Amino acid sequence: DSGVTQTPKHLITATGQRVTLRCSPRSGDLSVYWYQQSLDQGLQFLIQYYNGEERAKGNILERFSAQQFPDLHSELNLSSLELGDSALYFCASSVSSGANVLTFGAGSRLTVL
Amino acid sequence: GQQLNQSPQSMFIQEGEDVSMNCTSSSIFNTWLWYKQDPGEGPVLLIALYKAGELTSNGRLTAQFGITRKDSFLNISASIPSDVGIYFCATPEETSGSRLTFGEGTQLTVNP
Numbered sequence: 001d002s003g004v005t006q007t008p009k010h011l012i013t014a015t016g017q018r019v020t021l022r023c024s025p026r027s028g029d030l031s032v033y034w035y036q037q038s039l040d041q042g043l044q045f046l047i048q049y050y051n052g053e054e055r056a057k058g059n060i061l062e063r064f065s066a067q068q069f070p071d072l073h074s075e076l077n078l079s080s081l082e083l084g085d086s087a088l089y090f091c092a093s094s095v096s097s098g099a100n101v102l103t104f105g106a107g108s109r110l111t112v113l
Numbered sequence: 114g115q116q117l118n119q120s121p122q123s124m125f126i127q128e129g130e131d132v133s134m135n136c137t138s139s140s141i142f143n144t145w146l147w148y149k150q151d152p153g154e155g156p157v158l159l160i161a162l163y164k165a166g167e168l169t170s171n172g173r174l175t176a177q178f179g180i181t182r183k184d185s186f187l188n189i190s191a192s193i194p195s196d197v198g199i200y201f202c203a204t205p206e207e208t209s210g211s212r213l214t215f216g217e218g219t220q221l222t223v224n225p
Contacts, residue, residue, distance in 0.1 A: 002155065033212060042201065042217040043156070056159035056212050090155050100144055102213060104155030 003027060004105035005112050014112045018079040021108045023091030025072055032074040033056070034066055037107070049074055052099035057079050075084040081112045118142075119202055119216030127224050132202040134219045136202030145185035146203040146213065147176050156201060160187070192223050 001027035013019055019058060025032050034046040045058035049068035060066075064080075068074045088109050092102035114225055125133060136145070137201045142162055147154035160171050162178035162185060173190045185202055199218040206212045 002157070004155075043213075043215040045206075047213070048212055056206070058212065093157075098198050101158055101161060103145065104148075104157070104160065106153075106155050 002103050003103060004091055004103055006089075006105035006108050006110055009106065010040050010101050010111075012113065013081060014113055015060075015081055015083060016110075017081050019110065020033045020079065020080065021076040021078070021089050021091075021110070021113070023074045023089075023093075023105060025074070025093030026046045026103050029093035029095050029103070030072065032068055032072070033094070034060075034074070034090040035090040035092065035104075037090060039071055039087070043090065047075070048097075052070060055097050078094075078110070081110050086112045117202055117216035119219055121219060122217070123220040123222070125222045125224065126192055128192060128194060130192050132196070132221060133186065134188075134200060135184060135186045136155055136216050137184040138204070139183065141182040142204045143182070144205050145176070145178050147174075147185070147187050148201045148203060148215075150199040150218070152155065152198065157219065159200075189221075192221075194223050194225055197221060197223050199210060 005024040007022045031050045033048045035043045037043050046060040047066050048056040052068050063079050066076045088107045090107045092104045114135040117138050121124045142161045147159045164183045167178040177186045201218045202214040202216040
């Protein structure tokens with residue numbers, strides 16, 4: 001157990017729908033990162049939050065949004081889902097915004113039918 | 114943005130064999146990280162390298178930070194079935210220093 005908790009572990013939904021993925025960082029970590037891993041692709045950085053504020057943005061679609069709450073948990077919202085959004089979504093955390101060693105959760109597998 | 118070229122893309126070996134994989138870039142880095150992803154799990158940090166020329170071991174794993182600072186190597190000795198998984202190299206993003214850029218991974222299969 002890495003200490004980073006992601007829910008749900010698996011999610012199946014239909015095109016056009018909206019889902020929310022949740023992440024609780026490791027105790028003491030203030031920074032949360034979201035990554036997408038599609039089939040046959042590496043890990044693509046989506047967005048980073050530090051202590052409730054957005055710190056960095058990667059190749060995140062406009063249909064996707066995220067936030068980090070005062071208790072430091074984070075949610076990734078995916079809307080108007082398309083087949084191509086099917087992927088593993090990983091959350092990672094680190095103690096500070098500048099830390100370069102991330103601890104990953106087990107991921108949420110999203111399947112869009 | 115920075116791009117990491119990882120090779121080989123996949124490897125099929127027999128138990129007991131040694132494994133070598135590498136990661137290269139056109140950019141210079143101050144940190145190289147190696148992660149392993151087991152099937153159905155998130156990546157787990159194996160080794161972190163912070164100095165050019167550094168050679169660091171973690172059990173049967175040994176990683177090296179290339180002298181040019183543009184590459185890194187990971188070796189696994191005497192492979193066992195639980196070494197199966199995807200191995201990723203990663204480096205911190207140049208400007209933010211926190212978000213990681215990952216290579217595309219080396220898929221390792223170990224036949225008993």
